[in-house]
Amino acid sequence: MPHHVPLIATICVGFLLAAIFGYFATRLRLSPIVGYLVAGFAVSPYTPGFVADSSLASQLAELGVILLMFGVGLHFTPRDLMRVWNVAVPGAIGQIAVASLFGLGLALWWGWSIAGGLVFGLSLSVASTVVLLRALEDRRELETENGRVAVGWLIVEDLAMVLVLVLLPLLGSIAKGEGTSLADLAASIATTLGAVALFVGLMLVFGRRSVPWLLAQMARTNSRELFTLAVLAIALGIAYGSAVLFGVSFALGAFFAGLVLAESDLSHRAAEGSLPLRDAFAVLFFVSVGMLFDPSILLRRPLDVLAVLAVILFIKSMAAVIIVRALGRGAGMAGMVAASLAQIGEFSFILIGLGVEQGFVPEDARGLVVAGALLSIALNPFMFLLSDRLRRSREEPDQEDAGVPVGPHRPHGDGPVILVGLGRVGMVVAGQLRQAKMPVVGVDQDRLKIEAWRKAGGKGVTASGPLDEMLQDAGVDIARVLVVTVPDELQGGAIVEAARRRRKDLFIVARGHSEDGVEHLRAQGADLVVYAEREVANRMVENILAG
Incomplete structure (x- = not known):
């Protein structure tokens, strides 16, 4: 059996080391991303032992970018995008300009050319898609206004970088005196912008009808495999086709693939189908970044590295805060957007690599x-x-809550029952509570479920943003009971903990699926944990013995 299998080796070793180092990073109370970066460095050319194929790793990481942006598009609608455009466009352009000028200043200080300084500055100005989206998802900010502004900002940056990548070789030819004229430059700009506009127009006019129809046909087959395959084919196919035919980035193409599906009833199911692959390949993105790191740069140019880091972390952040505040938005949005964009990634590597090839830097x-x-x-x-x-x-x-007694708790007051999770179990609970004339506020991540619940006459809150804000929007301060029916015990535990931290006297009911899960939910503050499998078994035995 042949053992020269670089693709399999890269995937296997990458996932294995990412899992190991990610685990140790979390044990040290660090982000698992730090572990993924260390895993990449461990298989890089700069460490002894196995060396993974960096070109394969970067291509696999690109799959993660495509699936991430597709998932983001599924949570947006064209109306959502237009609402944040007045902040995202001037914000992104202004921040790119500020970061590029500071990068240019550093380059001139080091004796580089003006052209090289602009390329270097642009490389420091654009944020990583993967890092930004992972941060928003981890903080449950993706579907909030702040999250939408950050994503819109990212899309503008992507469009700007597409234009820069087209123009850079032409600028190189002009600088070398190889005959490229300003007219050629203007024609390239017009062609690129026209291609992007044509792609966006086709997706919004024809894609909004044809793509959901195609997915609906696959859903009617009742084949889970075909549906998942169709979702991946749409995401990857449109991303690849947009890059080949229209010259836009994979990420932008994937975003619009998700955008045209966002208003479909199948959008949530499509997101679930792509989730496992999306998370797995997103991890490989961080591994691929770690593989590029040459630690000798820290010894040769430590102060220069610190200067670069200062531009990325502080100059970009300050520019974002000033611009957002100048546009009349709140400090919360300014801080969240600034933190989201205080990093760089995949476009930066492409841009600086092209700058090296063209001799600019x-x-x-x-x-x-x-x-x-x-x-x-x-x-x-x-x-x-x-x-x-x-x-x-x-x-x-x-206000201090130290005087509020802690348990045993009982349902009290005349406030609503907050029901987190409108899945199969949650809807049964909701139906019976409504029959009992109890006011219920439904909470779920799926916007379509919330809209259906509201149409049926219920009050609903889309679960987006930090848990504290979600619970506040649902009315936890006046609730009589909190019922958590989400199947994920870790997610349920986080909700219970946030609610208990806010209300010491609240009666909390949660759903568990294992002994460890039940103990975890109780430890987080749940008063009653219903062990679903045990309840089913008990009912079966009762019926057998009664017969």
């Missing part, structure tokens, strides 16, 4: 950009913590 520029990317990605969670701390320092302090 020296080889050390690539090392500085990669070092800045790796360090900024590792530090990005701390930027969010800093943003949260600064936001809380401006808010009114919460």
Whole structure:
């Protein structure tokens, strides 16, 4: 049997080491992303032992970018995008300009050319798609207004980088005196913008009808495999086709593939079908970044690395805060957007690589950009913590709740029952509570489920943003009972913990699926945990013995 299988080796070793180092990172109270970056460095050319194929790893990581942006598109509608456009467009353009100018200043200080400085500055200006989306998802901010602004900002950056990547070779030819004229440059700009506009128009006019129809036909086969295959074919096919035919990025093509499906009744099912692959290949993105890191740059140019990191973490963040505040938006949005964008990634590597090939910048520029990317990605969670701390320092302090008695709790008051999770179990609970004339507020991540619940006469809240804000929107401060029916015990535990932290006297019911899960939910503060499998078994035995 042949053993030269670089693709299999890259995937297997990448996943194995990412799982190991990710676990140890979480045990050290660090983001698992730090572990994934270390895993990539462990299989890089700069460490002894196995060396993974970096070109294969980067292509596999691109699959993660495509599936992530497809998932984001599924949570957007064209109306959502237009609502944030007035902030995202000037914000992204302004931040790119500020970061590029500071990058240019560093390059001129080091003795590089103006053209090289602009390429270097642009490399520091654009955020990583994967890092930004993972951060928003982890914080449940993706479907909030803040999250939509950040995603719209990212899309504008992607469009700007597509244009830059088209123009860079032409600018190189002009700089070398190879006959390329300004007229050629203008024609390339017009062609690129026209191609992007044509792609967007086709997706919004024809894609909104044909893509949901195609997926509906697959759903009617009642074949789970065919439906999942169709979802992946749509996401990957449109992303690849948009890049080949229209010259846009894979990420932008995938986003519009999801966007045209967002208003379909199958959007939530499509998101679930792509979720496992999306998360797996997103991990490989961080592994591929770790593989690029040459630690010698820290010894040869430590101060220069710190200067690059300062531009990424602080200059970009300050520019974002100033622009968002100048546009009349709140401090919360400004801080969240600033933290989201305080990192760089995949477009930066492509851009600086092309700059090296065209002779605009020296080889050390690539090392500085990669070092800045790796360090900024590792530090990005701390930027969010800093943003949260600064936001809380401006808010009114919460009243002390030390005097509120802790358990045993009972349902009390005349407030609503908050029901988190409108799945199969949750809808049965909701139906019986409504029959009993109890007011119920439904909470779910699926926007379509919430809309259906509201049409049926119920009050509903889409679960997006931080847990505290979600519970506040649902009315936890006046609720008589909180019922958590989500099947994921870790997610359920986080909801229970947030609710208990906010209300010491609240009666909380949760759903468990294992002995460990039941103990976890109780430890987080649940008063009653219904062990679903045990209840089913007990009812079966009761009926057998009664017969």
